[in-house]
Amino acid sequence: MKKTVKLTAALSAAALMALAGAAGNNAVLSDILGGMVSYAAEGWQQSGGTWYYYGSDGNPVTDELKRSDGIWYYLGSDGTMQTDYMYEDEDENIYYFNSDGAMVTNSWLLYEDGGESNWYYFDGSGKAAKRKSDSDNIYTRSIDGKTYGFDEDGRMLYGWVDEDGELIEDEEDAFMDAKYYFGDFDDGQMRKNTWELYEETSEEESNVDGIKYEDKDELWFFFDSSGKKVVPSEGKETIEKTINGSKYIFDQNGVMLSDWIISSSSTASPSFKYFSGDEDGHMRKETWIYAVPSKEMDEEDYDNDEYSWFYVNKSGKAYTDGIDKVKGKKYAFDDKGRMQTEFVLLDGDGKFKDNFTVEDDDIESDDFKDSSSDLFDDISSGTLYYFDADEENGGQMKTGKSVKVELADDTYTFGFNKDGKAYGSGGKLEEESRKYYINGLLLAADKEAKYGVVQTENGFVVVNSSGTIQKGNKKSIKDGNGGYILINEDKYYGYYDDDDHKPVWEDGAAYEYDSDADDKKGEPIGEDHGASIIPDDMVVYRAN
Numbered sequence: 001m002k003k004t005v006k007l008t009a010a011l012s013a014a015a016l017m018a019l020a021g022a023a024g025n026n027a028v029l030s031d032i033l034g035g036m037v038s039y040a041a042e043g044w045q046q047s048g049g050t051w052y053y054y055g056s057d058g059n060p061v062t063d064e065l066k067r068s069d070g071i072w073y074y075l076g077s078d079g080t081m082q083t084d085y086m087y088e089d090e091d092e093n094i095y096y097f098n099s100d101g102a103m104v105t106n107s108w109l110l111y112e113d114g115g116e117s118n119w120y121y122f123d124g125s126g127k128a129a130k131r132k133s134d135s136d137n138i139y140t141r142s143i144d145g146k147t148y149g150f151d152e153d154g155r156m157l158y159g160w161v162d163e164d165g166e167l168i169e170d171e172e173d174a175f176m177d178a179k180y181y182f183g184d185f186d187d188g189q190m191r192k193n194t195w196e197l198y199e200e201t202s203e204e205e206s207n208v209d210g211i212k213y214e215d216k217d218e219l220w221f222f223f224d225s226s227g228k229k230v231v232p233s234e235g236k237e238t239i240e241k242t243i244n245g246s247k248y249i250f251d252q253n254g255v256m257l258s259d260w261i262i263s264s265s266s267t268a269s270p271s272f273k274y275f276s277g278d279e280d281g282h283m284r285k286e287t288w289i290y291a292v293p294s295k296e297m298d299e300e301d302y303d304n305d306e307y308s309w310f311y312v313n314k315s316g317k318a319y320t321d322g323i324d325k326v327k328g329k330k331y332a333f334d335d336k337g338r339m340q341t342e343f344v345l346l347d348g349d350g351k352f353k354d355n356f357t358v359e360d361d362d363i364e365s366d367d368f369k370d371s372s373s374d375l376f377d378d379i380s381s382g383t384l385y386y387f388d389a390d391e392e393n394g395g396q397m398k399t400g401k402s403v404k405v406e407l408a409d410d411t412y413t414f415g416f417n418k419d420g421k422a423y424g425s426g427g428k429l430e431e432e433s434r435k436y437y438i439n440g441l442l443l444a445a446d447k448e449a450k451y452g453v454v455q456t457e458n459g460f461v462v463v464n465s466s467g468t469i470q471k472g473n474k475k476s477i478k479d480g481n482g483g484y485i486l487i488n489e490d491k492y493y494g495y496y497d498d499d500d501h502k503p504v505w506e507d508g509a510a511y512e513y514d515s516d517a518d519d520k521k522g523e524p525i526g527e528d529h530g531a532s533i534i535p536d537d538m539v540v541y542r543a544n
Helices: 013-021 299-303
Strands: 043-047 050-054 064-068 071-075 085-088 094-097 107-113 116-122 139-143 146-150 194-198 219-223 239-243 246-250 259-264 271-275 287-291 308-312 322-326 329-333 342-346 352-356 383-387 400-406 411-416 436-438 451-456 459-464 475-478 484-488 491-496 504-506 509-513 521-524 539-541
Touching: 050 071, 071 094, 094 116, 116 146, 219 246, 246 271, 271 308, 308 329, 322 342, 329 352, 329 383, 383 411, 491 509, 504 521
Parallel strands: 451 539
Antiparallel strands: 043 050, 064 071, 085 094, 107 116, 139 146, 194 219, 239 246, 259 271, 287 308, 322 329, 342 352, 342 383, 400 411, 451 459, 459 491, 475 484, 484 491, 504 509, 509 521
16 A cells, blocks of 8 residues: 655645734735734734744743644744644644644654654544554554554554454564454555455464474465454364355464364374465365375375375265265275275275285285185275276276286286176185176186086086086086097086097096997096196195
């Protein structure tokens, strides 16, 4: 704000004559422009370029206001009309009389006293705007539609001001104790419904754990409609405030916070909200966030500047600890809110338990079906799901009976129900649509072998390279290794290693082919139906 110092112009001849006229009809004006004027009666007289006012007793009037032509003047203790003079009456009202001696009204004044300059405002009555000396509250006044503050000496407030209306001068981190802000020295307008940037650096720390002001690029504050700095109520760590349709969060010092902020202090399940960077700060909601976790969320990722994807809901809180739906698709989030890809394990309460990725864990097919593998127990310790491996553009849950997943040793088929749960979760064999799965892995024969054997609770069954269970009675099917797999009563019966002849079935039993025998029956095949007669290279899955 540019203030105009409004001072009454130098006394004109007409003004001087008006002063002289105040002495009465018999006054004699000898020198209008500075000579000696003598009067025969009460009124204004000038002597040696100085104005006096004589009373009816013929003596100069002292310590009193006198009016002439609608303008007030002040006569000092020696009777002289005071100029460039600041005057305080017995009621502690402050006035100023300019270089012509005229009382200043409806004007700003930049006044220097003892080498110190301050702004004052004098109203229509000439009184300076000021706070009462016995008041503990801030004093403000509306001038030309703008609000200004003044102390008990009438000095205009500027910069950071405390709750008592005292200017916080020459103090580092003045914003800490301030409640109001009035711009710079030549401005002074109280900030209302507006943002203010703190121009200095600060080595102080926020009352919110882990936040140092020196780590922030900028410190922003917001002042409400009453001009007060937005801060939380006593006992509260932060406050959220909606400003122009967006929500922001502030600490006890009024500093706008940014990035990840704990919105719930529950140690068991803290929740986090994300507020854009220092230059923005508005709370993000119903959107994806690609960011580094805060130190409280994950100290290692924070220290390593490790970015992850997060999703914040309509309340601004990050989804955490389980599976949530985003725009019709399901995603997995760990207990810190980081989106998970590939294999995700949930516990019995549906909470995040673990995550397995092919690259990090070097996962092979045996890790899902072989209990002797290093990862089998971990993968089998909860409910398993799979999420698209493309962290940048994917991450959504996969469902269906034929989900292709590239593992470290090859690409395999997995199956997940409509809720995303892996068939055979928990390391338990599960049949679905004439196929067997364990921890989601489809148990299928090698394509070259064409068929393989799976051990179930009820015995061994045969599956093809698509994983489909092969059923039948007295059935012989040729595999890719040059032999025959025998099936009876829908179960694996045995294996006949002969590329040229089928085995011979009779009365529910299978025999080797013997061209010299009349009935072509040779030795019996696999009568015990046991695992001992299954070639190792045919085993797709065998319970340990």
